[in-house]
Amino acid sequence: MIDLTSLAVTALAFFVVAVSPGPANISNAAIAMSYGRKTSLIYGMGLSCGLVFWGLIAASGMGAVLQSSLYVLMVLKVLGGLYLLWLAWQSGRSALHSDAANVSVPTKGKWFWRGLILNLSNPKSVIAWMAALSVGLGPDDGLLSVAAATLICIVAGFLNNFLYSMLFSVGGMMAGYRKCRRWIDGVVAGLFAVAGLGLIRSAFTR
Numbered sequence: 001m002i003d004l005t006s007l008a009v010t011a012l013a014f015f016v017v018a019v020s021p022g023p024a025n026i027s028n029a030a031i032a033m034s035y036g037r038k039t040s041l042i043y044g045m046g047l048s049c050g051l052v053f054w055g056l057i058a059a060s061g062m063g064a065v066l067q068s069s070l071y072v073l074m075v076l077k078v079l080g081g082l083y084l085l086w087l088a089w090q091s092g093r094s095a096l097h098s099d100a101a102n103v104s105v106p107t108k109g110k111w112f113w114r115g116l117i118l119n120l121s122n123p124k125s126v127i128a129w130m131a132a133l134s135v136g137l138g139p140d141d142g143l144l145s146v147a148a149a150t151l152i153c154i155v156a157g158f159l160n161n162f163l164y165s166m167l168f169s170v171g172g173m174m175a176g177y178r179k180c181r182r183w184i185d186g187v188v189a190g191l192f193a194v195a196g197l198g199l200i201r202s203a204f205t206r
Helices: 004-019 023-035 037-068 070-096 111-120 125-136 143-168 173-205
Strands: none
Touching: 004 125, 004 143, 004 173, 023 037, 023 111, 023 143, 023 173, 037 111, 037 125, 037 143, 070 125, 070 173, 125 143, 125 173
């Protein structure tokens, strides 16, 4: 039976990772500001499809983990937690720097394929997927739970790119981001730290 609470926790964990400022999100925001909402939505669709690819890779691995050993899942949770803490460190360090983030605007091109290639070229996405899936899945969960968690994470990924396209296509949003960047990075660092510590704790309590 699928645990809806676990699904919600997994979706939230993935969304926190997905929504944090990074190359994909920053480029999508820049495209939305420079070329408009429609172009950004097409680019975001490419980004989302790239995430789906790595999500399927991660889900197949997670299914094997759940069927093999409780201790393997425990190790995976610890590694996922450490990865989230590393992201917290990166965001925190960024928040301490006063220099504005450099935002490069890609030149015109085939937007869907640009977004797709950008996320396909980032195999670290598998680690993010595995970390998020580890949050809500336990050793008693079956392949149906893995499939449901993967699907809801895919929806969260599409939602993230949609929101970036919609919000940053509004005038003045990029300037607002540059102004509030340190605060945003600080909040993101806190969220990553809480999620990472919680994931490591769950490895030893379940």
